[in-house]
Amino acid sequence: MQVMESTTGNDAAPATSDPVQVERDAGVATVWLDRPEALNAFTTEMKQRLLAVLEQVAADDTVRCVVLTGTGRAFSAGQDLTEHASKLAEGDLEALWNTVPQHYNPIALAIHRMTKPVLAAVNGIAAGAGASIAFLADYRIVSASAGFNLAFGKIGLSCDTGCSYTLPRLVGYTRAMDLLLNPRTVGSEEALALGIASEVVADDEFADRVRAYAAGLAAGPTRAYAALRRCVGYAAGHNLEETLEFEAAMMKETGSSADHQNAVQAFRAKQHPTFTGE
Numbered sequence: 001m002q003v004m005e006s007t008t009g010n011d012a013a014p015a016t017s018d019p020v021q022v023e024r025d026a027g028v029a030t031v032w033l034d035r036p037e038a039l040n041a042f043t044t045e046m047k048q049r050l051l052a053v054l055e056q057v058a059a060d061d062t063v064r065c066v067v068l069t070g071t072g073r074a075f076s077a078g079q080d081l082t083e084h085a086s087k088l089a090e091g092d093l094e095a096l097w098n099t100v101p102q103h104y105n106p107i108a109l110a111i112h113r114m115t116k117p118v119l120a121a122v123n124g125i126a127a128g129a130g131a132s133i134a135f136l137a138d139y140r141i142v143s144a145s146a147g148f149n150l151a152f153g154k155i156g157l158s159c160d161t162g163c164s165y166t167l168p169r170l171v172g173y174t175r176a177m178d179l180l181l182n183p184r185t186v187g188s189e190e191a192l193a194l195g196i197a198s199e200v201v202a203d204d205e206f207a208d209r210v211r212a213y214a215a216g217l218a219a220g221p222t223r224a225y226a227a228l229r230r231c232v233g234y235a236a237g238h239n240l241e242e243t244l245e246f247e248a249a250m251m252k253e254t255g256s257s258a259d260h261q262n263a264v265q266a267f268r269a270k271q272h273p274t275f276t277g278e
């Protein structure tokens with residue numbers, strides 16, 4: 001992340017009118033949600049663009065870590081309620097509700113199926129589908145002034161973008177239901193205690209910490225990371241027998257990687273391994 005001045009250090013997306021931008025640097029693709037004037041809330045155009053960007057970085061073998069973040073003071077406030085209200089007023093209900101299967105679900109699956117680690121750099125408030133997207137990441141670095149709000153119920157809606165899958169796994173059923181039934185902004189420290197945040201970082205250290213963490217992931221054993229996230233995802237929906245079989249298959253898969261061979265040799269030589277992602 002290239003950074004200019006701001007509270008969270010997150011005002012540095014490239015200056016274009018594109019609502020989702022991507023920067024590639026040394027194996028890290030940083031995906032910026034970039035509609036700060038509306039707290040990076042999702043319009044149809046923005047959802048389509050996010051999906052396209054996620055598909056591009058997924059297919060790019062030079063990308064070994066994906067960072068999701070927002071410009072300005074929000075990560076994302078979820079569905080754009082201005083666009084949503086217009087569609088409701090127009091009575092365009094078909095288009096309105098189709099956005100879940102057409103846009104949010106493919107976005108969730110693109111993150112879930114990524115063959116490289118995904119880091120959410122939660123620079124500010126993450127609400128509704130914005131929170132759901134952050135929950136899909138493998139690791140959430142949360143700036144001290146950021147927070148999460150499961151806003152769905154407050155506007156009379158169910159939840160989406162995998163939130164009912166990820167949230168109970170992060171915090172447990174009881175807490176998940178509390179956050180969904182009683183939407184409120186959960187601050188960063190509470191998010192850490194609940195297990196939503198992986199770590200909380202002071203606002204003025206946020207950009208450096210994200211950059212360093214992402215660089216570490218991008219220099220890691222990418223195929224092993226892909227297998228690890230697949231194993232954990234698989235285990236969430238399968239019994240122990242099935243999970244053990246899947247783990248065995250993933251172990252075989254990573255066992256044939258150059259990174260594994262080289263890391264074992266480095267261990268034997270008492271050296272640090274260099275991972276190429278192969």
Ligand code: T3D
Pocket residue numbers: 037038039041077078079080081082084096097098099100125127128129130149151152155157160185
């Ligand atoms: O069919 C479908 O669309 C289904 C899909 C649903 C997916 C969803 O994500 S549903 C949930 C949608 N999101 C929300 O309900 C969150 C709404 N926003 C809020 O609750 C609060 O804004 C926040 C908790 C996120 C932040 O609060 P705060 O006090 O820091 O900021 P604010 O003053 O409320 O908002 C600042 C501005 O951003 C304000 O505009 P203004 O008055 O300065 O011109 C506000 O209207 C705007 N804004 C905030 N959230 C949205 C938004 N504009 C459009 N869409 C938003 N989601």
